[in-house]
Amino acid sequence: xxxxxxxxxxxxxxxxxxxxxxxxxxxxxxxxxxxxxxxxxxxxxxxxxxxxxxxxxxxxxxxxxxxxxxxxxxxxxxxxxxxxxxxxxxxxxxxxxxxxxxxxxxxxxxxxxxxxxxxxxxxxxxxxxxxxxxxxxxxxxxxxxxxxxxxxxxxxxxxxxxxxxxxxxxxxxxxxxxxxxxxxxxxxxxxxxxxxxxxxxxxxxxxxxxxxxxxxxxxxxxxxxxxxxxxxxxxxxxx
Numbered sequence: 701x702x703x704x705x706x707x708x709x710x711x712x713x714x715x716x717x718x719x720x721x722x723x724x725x726x727x728x729x730x731x732x733x734x735x736x737x738x739x740x741x742x743x744x745x746x747x748x749x750x751x752x753x754x755x756x757x758x759x760x761x762x763x764x765x766x767x768x769x770x771x772x773x774x775x776x777x778x779x780x781x782x783x784x785x786x787x788x789x790x791x792x793x794x795x796x797x798x799x800x801x802x803x804x805x806x807x808x809x810x811x812x813x814x815x816x817x818x819x820x821x822x823x824x825x826x827x828x829x830x831x832x833x834x835x836x837x838x839x840x841x842x843x844x845x846x847x848x849x850x851x852x853x854x855x856x857x858x859x860x861x862x863x864x865x866x867x868x869x870x871x872x873x874x875x876x877x878x879x880x881x882x883x884x885x886x887x888x889x890x891x892x893x894x895x896x897x898x899x900x901x902x903x904x905x906x907x908x909x910x911x912x913x914x915x916x917x918x919x920x921x922x923x924x925x926x927x928x929x930x931x932x933x934x935x936x937x938x939x
Contacts, residue, residue: 719743742770747820766823786826820845869898
């Protein structure tokens with residue numbers, strides 16, 4: 701299938717963001733739209749490839765620019781300086797993703813009644829905060845090895861967005877206590893949620909280049925394949 705990639709600039713306040721949306725060729729009628737939120741390192745080739753695969757499955761996939769400015773990070777030493785401002789100000793993170801959602805609604809051929817979001821690592825946290833913010837615009841959210849910690853924003857007490865968590869059971873960056881707190885939060889907010897935990901699997905299990913056992917980030921081909929299929933099944937049901 702031929703996929704067309706189109707750059708879309710949008711703004712979050714004074715910050716210019718540069719996303720890319722991927723459109724299947726010869727699509728019939730409005731398509732379900734999925735925001736794809738990158739890991740800590742920006743809209744790089746890896747996340748573009750994942751968005752392309754999603755478009756090949758029949759979705760209009762919009763790789764949003766959470767970092768802003770179209771930045772792509774390549775030095776792991778920049779991890780914490782890049783993430784700390786967003787994790788310290790979850791309101792800023794939420795607004796940045798909401799700006800991506802607003803831009804997504806302008807994409808030609810998108811069905812505004814069928815919008816979902818998915819994210820990887822930092823991007824998983826980002827789309828979960830989008831869901832936590834409430835509203836009926838986003839029907840379904842998927843987090844791949846994302847952080848599950850809640851935020852202290854004035855979020856709605858109940859949420860209508862359906863949520864799927866794809867999690868490495870041995871992920872040292874998302875320990876069992878954080879998982880338990882997330883489950884309690886979702887139940888308190890009456891969310892239709894699922895959590896798939898992959899055994900003997902740590903962080904970053906969908907990233908082919910991940911191979912740092914000491915940090916707890918290692919690619920797992922089986923978990924990568926299974927989680928992608930779980931995501932497709934979930935979106936087929938919810939969008």
